[in-house]
Structures are given as structure tokens and as C-alpha cells.
Amino acid sequence: MSTRKHTALPKAQILVEALPWLTRHHGKTVVVKFGGNAMINEELKAAFAQDIVFLRHAGLKPVVVHGGGPQISAQLDRQGLVSEFKAGLRVTTPEAMDVVRMVLAGQVQRELVGLLNQHGPLAVGLTGEDAHTITATKHQPRIEGELVDIGRVGQITEIDTGAIEALLANGRIPVVSSIARSADDDHVYNVNADTAAAALAAALNAETLMVLTDVEGLYEDWPRSDEVISRLTATELEKLLPDLASGMVPKMEGCLHAVRNGVTTARVIDGRVQHSILLEIFTDEGIGTMVVPDPEELT
Numbered sequence: 047m048s049t050r051k052h053t054a055l056p057k058a059q060i061l062v063e064a065l066p067w068l069t070r071h072h073g074k075t076v077v078v079k080f081g082g083n084a085m086i087n088e089e090l091k092a093a094f095a096q097d098i099v100f101l102r103h104a105g106l107k108p109v110v111v112h113g114g115g116p117q118i119s120a121q122l123d124r125q126g127l128v129s130e131f132k133a134g135l136r137v138t139t140p141e142a143m144d145v146v147r148m149v150l151a152g153q154v155q156r157e158l159v160g161l162l163n164q165h166g167p168l169a170v171g172l173t174g175e176d177a178h179t180i181t182a183t184k185h186q187p188r189i190e191g192e193l194v195d196i197g198r199v200g201q202i203t204e205i206d207t208g209a210i211e212a213l214l215a216n217g218r219i220p221v222v223s224s225i226a227r228s229a230d231d232d233h234v235y236n237v238n239a240d241t242a243a244a245a246l247a248a249a250l251n252a253e254t255l256m257v258l259t260d261v262e263g264l265y266e267d268w269p270r271s272d273e274v275i276s277r278l279t280a281t282e283l284e285k286l287l288p289d290l291a292s293g294m295v296p297k298m299e300g301c302l303h304a305v306r307n308g309v310t311t312a313r314v315i316d317g318r319v320q321h322s323i324l325l326e327i328f329t330d331e332g333i334g335t336m337v338v339p340d341p342e343e344l345t
Contacts, residue, residue: 064329078108083317085112093320099165111222114154114223134295135185170221171222172209172210174223174227182229184198199237245303248308248309256312311337316333
């Protein structure tokens with residue numbers, strides 16, 4: 047009997063350590079952008095689903111937003127369509143948009159909903175088209191001073207959180223594909239999933255935005271150093287933005303938008319680490335980069 051008690055003790059200690067965080071986050075909305083390696087590796091996918099369900103059972107309200115870059119590229123390849131990127135964004139022809147919509151809503155989202163629902167009748171999938179959740183207009187990036195047409199790529203103009211809030215109130219886990227309805231024509235638009243997650247986090251008045259990446263966080267002086275910045279303010283981040291690697295820009299711009307619009311913390315975390323979400327939310331150490339509002343913005 048005493049041996050049994052002894053072996054179980056570390057589990058009890060871990061649970062007790064999590065108590066202050068459980069109390070702090072109870073009832074709060076957390077928006078998680080699912081992406082990178084965690085979307086491809088089967089073990090990481092299963093661990094991600096467990097983390098999200100754990101958050102839900104711990105009294106938080108998780109909302110998952112996902113893209114599907116690798117899966118879209120693979121499907122375009124199978125259909126003989128070329129993947130082209132300009133200014134870090136996928137050039138999305140009408141044919142490519144059909145593939146984007148099919149892969150995001152019909153494949154990636156379905157698989158994620160299925161993984162979450164192995165743990166109970168929890169997850170409900172929707173796209174930005176549903177109930178006017180995400181509305182966008184055509185986005186034309188500026189490259190070397192010129193506006194460039196990259197097809198059906200959207201710039202978010204409006205968020206309607208009604209459907210997501212109804213699902214959260216019903217104890218469900220919304221899983222949102224980053225496709226938007228158009229504000230001004232009959233098209234649908236491909237929206238960057240980092241940007242969509244940040245816009246939803248702000249509109250939902252979320253406690254936290256978490257963005258899964260394939261790096262440990264934001265590096266202090268990459269490539270000269272692999273020291274990760276564990277915490278920085280909105281203004282500190284803004285100063286770093288011009289020098290960031292292109293793949294990191296939408297993630298960090300999303301974090302900046304979130305904390306400037308009412309989200310308490312935005313975090314970039316390493317999705318290659320199993321249970322990285324739980325480690326970030328329920329431990330002292332944290333494992334990524336956390337962005338917080340400027341001190342005067344907290345008042």
C-alpha cells in the first residue's frame with residue numbers, strides 16, 4: 047500500500063502545480079492555430095487533440111483554427127496544378143481555390159474533428175463562410191512598390207463570432223477552416239490561417255492566442271544565436287518585425303494584432319514538442335515566445 051502511494055505521488059504533485067493556472071484560465075477562451083509539423087506527424091496530431099480536449103475538460107473554452115499548406119500543395123500537385131507563392135502567400139487561381147476549399151473543409155478539418163471526437167461529442171467543424179464567421183475582400187500585396195494580383199487571397203474585413211460563441215456556450219470545440227466569404231463579390235477567399243486565428247482571438251476577446259510553429263519560438267539573433275526570446279511587449283515585437291524571416295511574419299503580426307486588440311497574451315510555441323500546449327499554459331517555464339500588451343495598454 048505504501049509503495050502504491052509513493053508511485054502515485056508525483057502525479058498528485060503535477061496536478062497541484064497546475065492548480066493556479068487552472069484557476070486563472072477557468073472559463074477563458076483560448077484560440078489555438080494548428081499548423082506546421084503537428085499537422086503531419088500522427089503522434090503529434092493525437093497529442094494535440096488530447097491537449098485541446100484536456101483544456102475543454104479543465105474548464106477552458108478552446109477554439110481551433112487551421113490552415114493546410116502541405117496538404118493543399120500535395121493535392122494541387124496530384125491535379126497537375128502549380129504551387130506558386132508571392133510575398134509569402136499562395137497564388138490562388140479559381141482552380142486552386144476549389145482545391146483549397148476541398149482540402150481544408152473536406153480533409154484537414156474532418157480529420158481533426160475526428161481526432162477530437164474520439165474523446166466525446168465535442169468538436170464541430172465550420173469554415174469562415176459559415177454564419178458569416180469570416181468576411182474578406184481581395185488582398186493585393188505590394189511587391190517592390192507594385193500591387194500584385196495573387197488571385198483568391200482574402201484580406202479579413204469582418205468577423206462574426208455568433209456561431210462560435212453559440213458552440214462554446216454549448217460546451218463544444220469549434221474547429222475553423224481559414225476560408226472567408228466575400229464582402230463584395232460571389233467568390234470565397236483563401237485567408238492566411240495565422241491572420242484568421244488572430245482576428246478571431248481579438249473578436250472573441252480571448253484570454254490567449256497560441257500559434258503552433260516548427261521552431262522553438264522567436265529567436266533573439268537568428269542565425270547567429272538560437273536563444274529564444276521568452277517574453278516581449280507589443281512595441282518590442284513591432285521593432286523586430288521588419289527583420290523577421292518571411293514565414294514568421296504572419297505569425298508575429300497575428301500576435302501583435304491580438305494583444306493590441308484585447309487579447310491578454312499571444313504565444314508562439316513549438317508544435318514539434320508533444321503536449322506543448324499544456325506545457326505552455328500550465329507550467330512556470332513555458333516553452334515558446336509570449337507577447338504581452340504594452341504596459342499602458344493594460345489599463
